[in-house]
Amino acid sequence: MLYSRLTHRFLLGIVAIVAAIVIAFYIYSVPFIKSTVFGIERNASHIALNNVFELANKMQAGTAEYQAQVLASNRERLRAIIDTATFFFQEQLSLLIESGVEPALAKEQVLQQIKKLKYGEDDYLWVANTDYQLISHPDPAFQGKNTRDMLDEQGNAIMPSVIEAAIKEGEGFYKYRWSRLNDDELIEKFSYVKYFPEWSLVFGSGVYIDDIEAEVKNRREAALEELRQAFDEIKIAETGYLFIFNEKGKMLVHPNNNIDGVDFRALKNPVTNRDIMRDLINVADTGKELYYKWDRPSDPGNYRYEKVSLVRFLPGFNWYICSSVYLDELQASSKLLADRILTIALIALIVASLLAIVFVYHITRPLRHLSETAHRISNGELNVTTDIHRKDEIGVLARAFDRMVDQLSQNIKELDNQVNKRTSQLSKRNRQLSIAMQQVQDTTHNLQLMEERQRLILDTLPAQIAYIDEHQRYVFVNQGYADAFNLSKDEIIDRFLWDVIGQDMYQEIRPHVLSALNGATNSFEYTMQLQGYTRITKRTLIPFCPAPQFGSATVHGMINLSIDITAEREAEERLQIAQRMNTVGQLAGGLAHDFNNLLTILQGNLQSIEHNPNTPPSLMSNIQPAIRAIKRGANITSRLLSFARRQPLRATAVNLPLLMDDFVSLMKGSLPNDINLVLSLDASLANPWCDSGQLEDAMVNLVLNARDAMKDKGAITVVAKNRTVTDGLYFDEEVRPGQYVEITIKDEGTGFSDLAISRAFDPFFTTQQTTNSSGLGLSMVYGFVKQSNGYIALANHIDGAFVSLLLPVASALPNKNMPSQTSACDQGGLALLVDDEDDVRSLVREQLIRLGYSVVESSTADEAINLLGSIPNIGLVVSDVVMPGQHDGYQLAKHVAQQIPNCRVVLMSGFPQRHGNEALEYCVLQKPFTQNDLLVAIQQAVKHR
Missing domain, CATH: 1.20.5 (Single alpha-helices involved in coiled-coils or other helix-helix interfaces)
Structure with missing residues (x-):
């Protein structure tokens, strides 16, 4: 019998298994692969469309911003034109009247000149009186005409309402319809009109709206051309493409030159027989694709090929951006892949069946003979052999079977001896096992103690530590980690990661978690809420891979190490x-x-x-x-430098109650009647050491800010009190221990936003309209406080906001250097004047001459050093500090001290800050100064001996 029952079963079993594997693989993988590949191709089309839409959206936002900039620029330009014209009118009118011309005639002559003023292409100025009569206009048809007689297409007067509004409001921007010069068509015009009551005249000038729209249109056309270039680099499937049309049906961008730029509203969708433009608009931004049939470039005019399109609408430009791709191109890759998989599966099934036949026959025949031999041995024939001589595993099995039978009889004889011997050995092993068990118990106890010590150390570390297994389930956490999520350690252990940290945090850190579980150590920063405060943590995920000696090199989990780095970031x-x-x-x-x-x-x-x-x-x-x-200009410079913390403060011990009285009197006229200013001072208030003028300016700034934040009536409270700081107090930075005076301004307004609190001290940052605020207010207060060695803090309270200033007490500061007494000096003699500014040098020369000095001039310190040795009897040197050349004013003063020891030196500087320690040796006169200031500086100048 060639094939036995075992052979049939073995063969049929192998073939059935191979066939089942092939069928299951095809059923479960091919449809999935086809849908996945199709989805990838479709998503590629969607991604390309979305990328182009985002690019167009950014261009539209830039165009809108540009339109606003153009309008703002024209506003400023019109203001400047009116200001220039009225300045010209005033100056010319004054000159004519002073030359003897009658005022009325002079006014008429100046208006004739203004009528000739033009700017731009067709833009001009016009002037009207309070009787609504145009008394200056470049168009003779309107010159001298009453504006009540100028009507639009509906018969309404155009200008009287504009002139009336300007007279009532003083000035303003207005829109109305007016014609260009030498043209009768009325178009929109944007004008700036200002009333001058001293002349009873209204001046106006404007620009035409279509000129502004032309600039914006050019910007939009540039954006469209940029998109057209971007489309050339985008490829969807094999022949797919992107195109753009507007709401009027014009094809703005299309790769087909026959369609690009044409009106395609008449084109039909062969599937629905409706306008394809309307079908595309209906699916815009719905997330659905439009199915239709179209022709191919290789088969034009034959509308039987299936296509799908996705449409996005851009409201700013009124554009519809579409992707278009043939359906069979999306399915081509998946069909090809499925066919190849099916072919490979069939070939594998045939080859496996042939190999199974050969393999089964070769294996089962010796197995049958071996089975017969085993049956005979089981009946007691211990001298039987298999007689199988092969070099494969079956031959090895047969030889082993023969040796087993041969040894079987010998083993039966030795079995009794071995049983007795093993019984004795087992008794000995039992005693050794008891000793080992005791050692294991001791080791377990030591391990428990070690684990407790490690847990105590990990709980006291200022970090969040956790171990998470490969299934993202918690195995261990320290106390810091449990506190971060307001849970106990027992509530976290054995729970999944996302159940503890929440889905939001898990989705953010999930890429890092997966990377760590794949064997890569990675670190990242994460911001979280910890005990009611926002904290920045640096989190490190370390994969845990047991050493090779433990029998595994795969990742079994990860260690989470999180450290609070909020202080470092701050x-x-x-x-x-x-x-x-x-x-x-x-x-x-x-x-x-x-x-x-x-x-x-x-x-x-x-x-x-x-x-x-x-x-x-x-x-x-x-x-x-x-x-x-x-x-006042010098004071402005001083305040600007105070905000930059470069203005030397005139610090004194400030009598705060007296300053507060003056401050209240100053602020009474600046606050509305429904806002009260409440003052609260300590009875024994200490004197802060600071610049009293700068302190008053800072308080005025803060109270005016509080007034702006209060829309309704209420109170602004100013509280001043003594405060002793030991440690642990934090304002804008940690406060040094000492004695301070705390001044707090509280309001009942809207409070600070989060953005305002974070950026309040940034220069030029403001939450008000830019026309009303420069953004330097709080920055200047911050600069004054820091230059005074003080601190500042701002926050919200239940009814509004408050700002606190912490200034050092005068008695708590080291003794200040007192100015040196002025020394008398004799006026007159020869003076050397050095300054690179000709006008400044000329001015100081006149002041020195009036003080009785003869003056020798030099424009640089290099030249002045050469003059010192050649001109005798120089008794005074007056020099600027910063000048071109190799030497500055301080180096010149050193040369004077070496060559003319009895000569006095006065330095001038436009820089308020000191130039290092050298400035302490000389008398530095701050620009601008008067002649008397110069005399005092000469008297204070120290002679170098």
């Missing part, structure tokens, strides 16, 4: 703020130098005119306001 933020303040301070210092030079020139020349006996008395009333304005 320190970095404070460093960045300090760096920004330093940069702004450098810029402010440079501006102050140039501005103070200009103020020095203006102040000196105005005082020369003031002291000149030939100055007409009529001009004296104009000179004093100009000098006061210069002093």
Whole structure:
């Protein structure tokens, strides 16, 4: 019998198993692979469309911003034009009247000149009086005409309402319809109109709206061309593409030149027989695809090929952005893959069946013979052999079977001896096992103690530590980790990761978790709420792979190590703020130098005119306001440098109650009647050490901010009290222990937003309209407080917000250096004047001459050093500090000390900050200064001996 029952069963079993595997593989994998590949191809189309849509959306946002910028630019330009025209009108009118022309005639002549003023292409100025009559207009048809007679298409007067509004409001921007010069068509115009009651005239100028829209249209066309170039680089499937059309049916971008730029509203969808444009619009932003049939480039005019399109709508441009791809192209890859898998499966089934036949026959025949031999041995024939001689495993099995039978009889004889011997050995092993069990118990106890010590150490570490197995289930957590999630350790152990930390946090850190479970150590930062505070943690996930000697090299879990780095991040933020303040301070210092030079020139020349006996008395009333304005300009520079923390403060022990009385009087007129200013001072209030003027400015700034934050009536409370700080107090930074005066301004307003609290001290940051606030208020307060060695804090309370200033007490500071007594000096003699600014040098020369000095001038310190050795009897050197060349004012002063020991040196500087320790050795005169300031500086100058 060639095939036995065992052979048939073995063969049929192998073939059935192989066939079942092939069928199951095909059933469970091929449909899934086909749908997955199809989905990948479709998602590629969606991703390409979404990327282009985001690009277009950003372009649309840029275009909207550009439109706003154009309108804002035209607003400022129109303001400047009106201001220039009215300045011209005033100056020309004054000149004509002073030359003897009658005021009415002078006014008419100036209006004739203004009528000729034009700007741009067709833009001009017009002037009307309070009787609504155009008394200056470049179009002769409107010159002298009453605006009540100028009507639009509906018969309504155009200009009277605009003129009336300007007279009532003083000025404003208005829209109305007006024609261009030499044109009768009325179009939208945007104008700035301002009323001047001193002349009873209304000045106006504007731009046409279509000029502004033309600029925006050019910007939109540029965006469309940029998208067209981007489409050339995008490929969907084999022949898929993207296209754009607008709501009017115009094809804006299409790769087919026959469709690009045409009106395609008449094209039909062969499937629905409706306008394909309307079908595309209906599916826009619904997430659904439009199914239709279309022709192919290789088969034009034959609309039988299935396609799908996804559509997105961009409201800002009114564009519809679409993707289009043939359905069979999306399915081609999946069909090809499925066919190849089926072919491979059939070939594998045939080959496996053939191999099974050969294998089964070769294996079962010797097995049958071996079975017959075993049957005979079981009947007692111990001398029987298999007679199978093969070199494979079956041959090995037969030889082993023969040796087993041969040894069987011998083993039966030795069995009794071995049983007795093993019984004795087992008794000995039992005694050894008892000793080993005791050792195991001792070791277990020691391990428990060690584990308890490790758990105690891990619980006391300032970190969150946890071990999570490969199934993302907690195995161990320390107390810090449990506290972070407000749970006990027992409540966490054996729970899954996402159940403890929550789905939101889990989804954010899931990529890091999967990376660690795949064997990669990774670190990342995560912000979380811990005990009611926002904390920044640095989390490190370390995969746990047992050493090779433990029999495994795979990842069994991961260790989570989380450290709180909030303090480090806050320190970095404070460093960045300090760096920004330093940069702004450098810029402010440079501006102050140039501005103070200009103020020095203006102040000196105005005082020369003031002291000149030939100055007409009529001009004296104009000179004093100009000098006061210069002093206010110097004060502005001082405040700018105070905000940059580069302005030397005039610190004194401030009598706070007296300053508060003046402050309340100052603020009464600045607060509405329904807002009360409440003052609360300690009875024995200490004197803070700071600049009283800067402190008053800071309080005014904070109270005005509080007023702006209070929409309804209420109270602003100013509280001043003594405060002793030991440690642990935190304002904008940790407060040093000592004696302080705390000044708190509380309001009942809307409070600070989170953004305002985080960026309140940033220069130029403001929550108000930019036309009403520069964004320097709190920055200047911050600069003054930090320069005064103080601290500042701001926060919200239940009814509003408060700002607290912490200033050091005068008695708690080290003794301040008192200014040296002025020494008397004889006026007159020879003076060397050094300054690179010609106008400043000319001004100081006149002041020195009036003080009785003969003056020798130099424009650089290098030149002045050469003059020291060649000009005798120099008794005074007056020099600027910063000048071009190899030497500055301090180096020149050193040369003077070496060559002319008895010569006095006065240095001038437009920079308020000191230039290192060298500045302490010399008298530095701050620009701008008066002649009397110069005299005092000369008297205070120290002679170098």
